[in-house]
Amino acid sequence: MDPGTTPDYDPQAFPPFAVTVDIVVMTIIEDELRVLLIRRAVPPFRDSWALPGGFVRPDEDLSTAAVRELAEETSINQEPDHLEQFGTYGHPDRDPRMRVVSVGYWAIIPDLPTPKGGSDAAYAELVPVAELEGGRIRLAFDHDRIVTDAIALARSSLENTTIATRFCPPEFTISDLRRVYEAVWDSKLDPGNFQRKVKQTSEFLQPLNQTTRSGDKGGRPAALWVKGPAEKLSPPLSRPDSN
Numbered sequence: 044m045d046p047g048t049t050p051d052y053d054p055q056a057f058p059p060f061a062v063t064v065d066i067v068v069m070t071i072i073e074d075e076l077r078v079l080l081i082r083r084a085v086p087p088f089r090d091s092w093a094l095p096g097g098f099v100r101p102d103e104d105l106s107t108a109a110v111r112e113l114a115e116e117t118s119i120n121q122e123p124d125h126l127e128q129f130g131t132y133g134h135p136d137r138d139p140r141m142r143v144v145s146v147g148y149w150a151i152i153p154d155l156p157t158p159k160g161g162s163d164a165a166y167a168e169l170v171p172v173a174e175l176e177g178g179r180i181r182l183a184f185d186h187d188r189i190v191t192d193a194i195a196l197a198r199s200s201l202e203n204t205t206i207a208t209r210f211c212p213p214e215f216t217i218s219d220l221r222r223v224y225e226a227v228w229d230s231k232l233d234p235g236n237f238q239r240k241v242k243q244t245s246e247f248l249q250p251l252n253q254t255t256r257s258g259d260k261g262g263r264p265a266a267l268w269v270k271g272p273a274e275k276l277s278p279p280l281s282r283p284d285s286n
Contacts, residue, residue, distance in 0.1 A: 060142035064109040065096035065186060067147065067193035070155040071210050076172045076226045078190060081116050081164035087139050088183035095164065109148045116164040123150035124209040129196050137185045149193040151209045201227055203279045205247055208270040214251060216265040217241060230283045240280060246273035
């Protein structure tokens with residue numbers, strides 16, 4: 044008898060259900076926040092847009108399943124710069140096949156390669172968040188809700204943590220960082236005020252004592268920075284619409 048069980052324990056007395064993972068991969072392209080979506084090749088919701096994801100195997104943990112499903116359905120084998128579990132979704136009718144509980148992850152991959160559909164995904168594409176928030180694209184299952192929750196978390200995380208640097212290359216300018224905030228928050232920020240605030244935020248950034256080459260991005264050379272040791276912002280940064 045297995046440890047922790049009793050002679051009258053019958054596992055088949057409990058209704059079976061499955062566990063899946065759904066991954067909200069975010070990146071910024073041309074100063075625009077985008078989310079990685081797939082076009083489903085199989086029922087249910089064949090031909091509908093959805094998040095990459097799928098069923099967790101009996102022998103793997105949740106984060107391993109998330110990385111595997113991402114690679115299988117989008118050909119993205121690059122390890123995310125950030126992978127975080129943020130919610131569970133278990134409405135009894137969320138999946139027409141059976142009772143399925145899904146665990147939501149959000150990921151940041153700054154220099155995302157071109158995705159390519161695979162497994163049960165016919166197609167994969169980086170879709171502007173504006174297309175989703177404007178209602179022009181609707182997703183299968185309850186993935187609209189999952190994406191909405193992930194975007195809200197990303198926006199609030201930029202206020203309180205240093206996670207915005209994960210969208211940047213290892214060495215970046217303050218203008219690069221500001222464009223991350225503008226893309227994720229969907230707001231224009233005053234360059235001077237932003238520079239003053241991030242420089243005053245303890246251990247947010249560390250100077251490299253190097254500059255960009257003249258002409259790389261136009262104008263005068265700009266100072267280069269790297270992420271500092273802080274994980275939390277003190278003081279936090281506030282979105283323009285949250286003041």
